[in-house]
Amino acid sequence: xxxxxxxxxxxxxxxxxxxxxxxxxxxxxxxxxxxxxxxxxxxxxxxxxxxxxxxxxxxxxxxxxxxxxxxxxxxxxxxxxxxxxxxxxxxxxxxxxxxxxxxxxxxxxxxxxxxxxxxxxxxxxxxxxxxxxxxxxxxxxxxxxxxxxxxxxxxxxxxxxxxxxxxxxxxxxxxxxxxxxxxxxxxxxxxxxxxxxxxxxxxxxxxxxxxxxxxxxxxxxxxxxxxxxxxxxxxxxxxxxxxxxxxxxxxxxxxxxxxxxxxxxxxxxxxxxxxxxxxxxxxxxxxxxxxxxxx
Amino acid sequence: xxxxxxxxxxxxxxxxxxxxxxxxxxxxxxxxxxxxxxxxxxxxxxxxxxxxxxxxxxxxxxxxxxxxxxxxxxxxxxxxxxxxxxxxxxxxxxxxxxxxxxxxxxxxxxxxxxxxxxxxxxxxxxxxxxxxxxxxxxxxxxxxxxxxxxxxxxxxxxxxxxxxxxxxxxxxxxxxxxxxxxxxxxxxxxxxxxxxxxxxxxxxxxxxxxxxxxxxxxxxxxxxxxxxxxxxxxxxxxxxxxxxxxxxxxxxxxxx
Amino acid sequence: xxxxxxxxxxxxxxxxxxxxxxxxxxxxxxxxxxxxxxxxxxxxxxxxxxxxxxxxxxxxxxxxxxxxxxxxxxxxxxxxxxxxxxxxxxxxxxxxxxxxxxxxxxxxxxxxxxxxxxxxxxxxxxxxxxxxxxxxxxxxxxxxxxxxxxxxxxxxxxxxxxxxxxxxxxxxxxxxxxxxxxxxxxxxxxxxxxxxxxxxxxxxxxxxxxxxxxxxxxxxxxxxxxxxxxxxxxxxxxxxxxxxxxxxxxxxxxxxxxxxxxxxxxxxxxxxxxxxxxxxxxxxx
Numbered sequence: 001x002x003x004x005x006x007x008x009x010x011x012x013x014x015x016x017x018x019x020x021x022x023x024x025x026x027x028x029x030x031x032x033x034x035x036x037x038x039x040x041x042x043x044x045x046x047x048x049x050x051x052x053x054x055x056x057x058x059x060x061x062x063x064x065x066x067x068x069x070x071x072x073x074x075x076x077x078x079x080x081x082x083x084x085x086x087x088x089x090x091x092x093x094x095x096x097x098x099x100x101x102x103x104x105x106x107x108x109x110x111x112x113x114x115x116x117x118x119x120x121x122x123x124x125x126x127x128x129x130x131x132x133x134x135x136x137x138x139x140x141x142x143x144x145x146x147x148x149x150x151x152x153x154x155x156x157x158x159x160x161x162x163x164x165x166x167x168x169x170x171x172x173x174x175x176x177x178x179x180x181x182x183x184x185x186x187x188x189x190x191x192x193x194x195x196x197x198x199x200x201x202x203x204x205x206x207x208x209x210x211x212x213x214x215x216x217x218x219x220x221x222x223x224x225x226x227x228x229x230x231x232x233x234x235x236x237x238x239x240x241x242x243x244x245x246x247x248x249x250x251x252x253x254x255x256x257x258x259x260x261x262x263x264x265x266x267x268x269x270x271x272x273x274x275x276x277x278x279x280x281x282x283x284x285x286x287x288x289x290x291x292x293x294x295x
Numbered sequence: 296x297x298x299x300x301x302x303x304x305x306x307x308x309x310x311x312x313x314x315x316x317x318x319x320x321x322x323x324x325x326x327x328x329x330x331x332x333x334x335x336x337x338x339x340x341x342x343x344x345x346x347x348x349x350x351x352x353x354x355x356x357x358x359x360x361x362x363x364x365x366x367x368x369x370x371x372x373x374x375x376x377x378x379x380x381x382x383x384x385x386x387x388x389x390x391x392x393x394x395x396x397x398x399x400x401x402x403x404x405x406x407x408x409x410x411x412x413x414x415x416x417x418x419x420x421x422x423x424x425x426x427x428x429x430x431x432x433x434x435x436x437x438x439x440x441x442x443x444x445x446x447x448x449x450x451x452x453x454x455x456x457x458x459x460x461x462x463x464x465x466x467x468x469x470x471x472x473x474x475x476x477x478x479x480x481x482x483x484x485x486x487x488x489x490x491x492x493x494x495x496x497x498x499x500x501x502x503x504x505x506x507x508x509x510x511x512x513x514x515x516x517x518x519x520x521x522x523x524x525x526x527x528x529x530x531x532x533x534x535x536x537x538x539x540x541x542x543x544x545x546x547x548x549x550x551x
Numbered sequence: 552x553x554x555x556x557x558x559x560x561x562x563x564x565x566x567x568x569x570x571x572x573x574x575x576x577x578x579x580x581x582x583x584x585x586x587x588x589x590x591x592x593x594x595x596x597x598x599x600x601x602x603x604x605x606x607x608x609x610x611x612x613x614x615x616x617x618x619x620x621x622x623x624x625x626x627x628x629x630x631x632x633x634x635x636x637x638x639x640x641x642x643x644x645x646x647x648x649x650x651x652x653x654x655x656x657x658x659x660x661x662x663x664x665x666x667x668x669x670x671x672x673x674x675x676x677x678x679x680x681x682x683x684x685x686x687x688x689x690x691x692x693x694x695x696x697x698x699x700x701x702x703x704x705x706x707x708x709x710x711x712x713x714x715x716x717x718x719x720x721x722x723x724x725x726x727x728x729x730x731x732x733x734x735x736x737x738x739x740x741x742x743x744x745x746x747x748x749x750x751x752x753x754x755x756x757x758x759x760x761x762x763x764x765x766x767x768x769x770x771x772x773x774x775x776x777x778x779x780x781x782x783x784x785x786x787x788x789x790x791x792x793x794x795x796x797x798x799x800x801x802x803x804x805x806x807x808x809x810x811x812x813x814x815x816x817x818x819x820x821x822x823x824x825x826x827x828x829x830x831x832x833x834x835x836x
Binding site for chain 1: 556557559560563564566567568570571573574575577578581582584585631632635636638639640642643644652653655656657658659660661662663664665666667668669670671673674675678679695698699702726727728752755756757758759762763768785786788789792793802805809812813816817820824
Binding site for chain 2: 715737
């Protein structure tokens, strides 16, 4: 008996250790990211990092101002959300409430295909097709703009927003919808007065995760936004080149000497990015848990 | 309570209490269950009869927040003592559940599952499978298609398969938890015949909400109500001449 | 009032339909563009020969091999680890602080941008462990990236295994681990495989993490070992499209590379969807 008991306990410990890997990985991730990032501040004050308006890492008197990159990320993300949230929610409503089940069963995996396409392929498509299109139709000096990035990121965020919103909408209990219909409301009135408000928490979580996806996206924005590190105006900045935090890291890491200030500055930018998405994730899971239907 | 069973006592329970968290679900149950006979637990739903049944092979251990006090002796061994191996106990005390629950495997593999895990040699397995299916009154219906999925059998056949699967492990006691509640009358009849045959070799405890069933197949009957054991005795006596008012009310249908 | 509500509904539904149509159109346009332009480029030679003349001619064989290396190595690490972690969380863990912490860590890892994983891989595998710019560093980084995907998919698969199977096995005097090994895991295999297959697609398509941990700008030969640098399909496409020696001239090669990548990733996704639907039907019987 003790032999078998020991074996069972041994296996349980092994399984526990595997589960702990995720926690350890996250802790190590924080540790290494923040440690490497913090080394920048030995030579370059935190306040300058947070307030300098320029990112000039390779000039003789280098400046590591976060702001242009942060605002670059923000403008691209805001643009993509403005476009993908209404579209995504509308598509989710269509799939779960209007389309007949057979069509819906086809549409769901079909939109999931969008999530399967690699970001570099989006970037490539954006570069070859969308960039010239934007340049021609808007008569701009370059088509590599924040707007182009927003459009591509919006498309990429769609599957996240659609599938999570769709889950939220279809988990609204039928009894509630029937209650509304039985009072003589039309299907549409029921959808926007009852169903969607009831699913609002799930939909907000979807939006949060969509924002997280957009802000963390690298290859696509790097290929279509032109990458000039200038603080963009709003909304005029949409039609200019911008550079996001993610693109900066991916573009410059290949060329920096290790242990230089520039190297550490990129880790500092990575830390800001990580903290941003961490907060978005925590808020999203909080909203989701807090307002889940308990029926 | 009578203890002078013809075949002796198999299970002896003394002062058993059970809590689910703060909910005191079984109160001070004491009962002796005779060897090689059928004992039925009856009572309205929620009376604790299934919960009590699951104490006898410690399936309640799996439920978080469940706490048990008292003695349960099976063949003279205290099954809640610290050095009892729960896994061995469950080998000795088999259980058949309310809903037939065959594994998603072939008929053969379902029966062979227990013996294989318990280290029976390969060449003996086929014999055990055949023996168990014969004892489970299913052999004639499936002997020519042992490779098909057990999920393709009818509900009644699945339940007999589950009984055969239990028999293949060679238990001493078999616990039935409302084994016919999801079956049609014909399948139910087959299972009842089977149970009557099995009592020659096994001690059987069956929970049922069907009083006719208890009257048809059991030698002894225990009546539970709201977590208390109200009355226990020979089935004939319980049904014809109950000592307690509550038992009588339940038997005569003036209840719930 | 009544007809007004009806009219509103008509307008609203048309708008929703248009939105859905737009989403479908995006998928179709992107797929059509890549397939129609890449179709003519792909040939046996294209996928079996190395790039020539500064990547302006020749095939993409090293990139395909590099991608296969990454898939294999990262799956070897992440698959067992992810499945075991999922088993712990669904079968053993009790609700409590430790479990909450683990769940939280998994969902945050899942939401962390891939470029941050790249930074982590650079700091830990390339520098700290000294694996250098290599397949090993890149694979370990990707393994961490897909770990949450595999854990989540496996957890979901394990949760759909009915409680009755577990009870039946335990009641036969079978230990918990044997029950999990012989009954629970076999029943959950389709779901677990689906998750694994999806994460293959993820590994094949990721660019940013490998950019920081070992992909080489120009690597026209096959990697010698897991310690050598490499190129992979997504990175190859990126380089050709943005920094090649003659971007306009290599456009067909770019499309061909994009199509091969897309075929791998979408093929893998379709397989996953097929497995899921096939077994879902079977289980419902």
